[in-house]
Amino acid sequence: MSLMPKLSTILLLSASLMAATDAEVVSFLKKGIGGNPNISNLQIDVAGKQNLSGVSGWQTYFITIEADVKQGNDVRHINQNATYFVNGNTIAPEFVNIKTGERYNDIVAPDFNNAYYTKANRISGDANAPHKVAVFSDPLCPFCRKYVPDALAYMEKYPKTFAVYYYHFPLAGLHPASVALTKAAIAIDQNGTDNAVLGLYKVDINPNERDEQKILDAFNKTFGTKVTVADIRRPSVVKQFEFDQKVAQSMMVAGTPTVFFDGQKDPSKNKYKEIKVK
Known part of the structure; x- marks a missing residue:
């Protein structure tokens, strides 16, 4: 409301x-x-x-x-x-x-708080890379599915240029299934799985699904994992999930995908393409 x-x-x-x-x-x-x-x-x-x-x-x-x-x-x-x-x-x-x-x-947004560039949220690149990119996304958002995988894959190829930080921001009112999906990704990420974020965009599930077990079944089929309802409710997963929501609220994020490039909101979402990579 x-x-x-x-x-x-x-x-x-x-x-x-x-x-x-x-x-x-x-x-x-x-x-x-x-x-x-x-x-x-x-x-x-x-x-x-x-x-x-x-x-x-x-x-x-x-x-x-x-x-x-x-x-x-x-x-x-x-x-x-x-x-x-x-x-x-x-x-x-x-x-x-x-x-x-x-x-x-x-267009307007607060400057990105440096405290939010955490190790847990960095999904690729060196922490000291000259360019920091923060991405807020819902894996079931149609535009996110077109934009995020390609953008993340591109920047991942240049770890000396881009440090990429990802924040789960499921739009529960539009895509209720994305809440359990993002928590499952956090769970396997904490267990040491690589590329958990990119895999999220391959999960085939009805965005309106609310049954957590059905959502996890689709997630596990994609990742070859055995994530349970208990896993997505463990305190460390909930803590990370709530942290991402706190960051989104603090940065006035309202929709997805939202991108900050070097601390400033990037309405074009494509400033990374303007950078000479190395």
């Missing part, structure tokens, strides 16, 4: 901040979202901000939002990221270049 559509309307109609401070931005957003009687335990924080490149006077605010949302008789905990643009007394939930149609929400 997204809290953004209703809030977006509120912002467009009533943005009225004077030279806003971080506290004023947070307070304004809380009033907009918290006005919904179905929302409780609302927490909003500024995760980071940066000047909006090429647009004078505007700053990008990266916001994290947590809340409990009542839906009928159920209460769901929501943890979301959002991007806003602030200039003096104006705040907007979306910024679009009217000449190019480019949506800035899809």
Whole structure:
């Protein structure tokens, strides 16, 4: 569930901040979202901000939002990221270049945190390679299946040029089967299997499958392994899985594949092709 559509309307109609401070931005957003009687335990924080490149006077605010949302008789905990643009007394939930149609929400992102370049996430290349590439992907995402295997295989050939870091980001709402698949890949990776990530993109399974055993059967058929439900639930696997989700949230990742090249979000996803390899 997204809290953004209703809030977006509120912002467009009533943005009225004077030279806003971080506290004023947070307070304004809380009033907009918290006005919904179905929302409780609302927490909003500024995760980071940066000047909006090429647009004078505007700053990008990266916001994290947590809340409990009542839906009928159920209460769901929501943890979301959002991007806003602030200039003096104006705040907007979306910024679009009217000449190019480019949506800035899809381009801007915080600088990649060096602490997230971990040994566990590095799947190829030397840690000291001059170029670091971070890839967030769902193995059942159709575009990921076209892009990721070729990109990873290419960069793997040049370990002195590219250090590649991979973060599992299954889109559970769209491809529920990807959750168990990614956990299975983490499990065999921790057991010493090479190229666990690339093999993920060869698993033949209905993306809507929810039966963990059926998903693991397809996974094991592809890898020749015997991963069990107990394996994907072991603490070390869950810890790595949750770490990848934490990194994705911190970096404002919303879709797949998302690529960061040398610490900056790469909307083209192809900057690696511009590098002279060695």
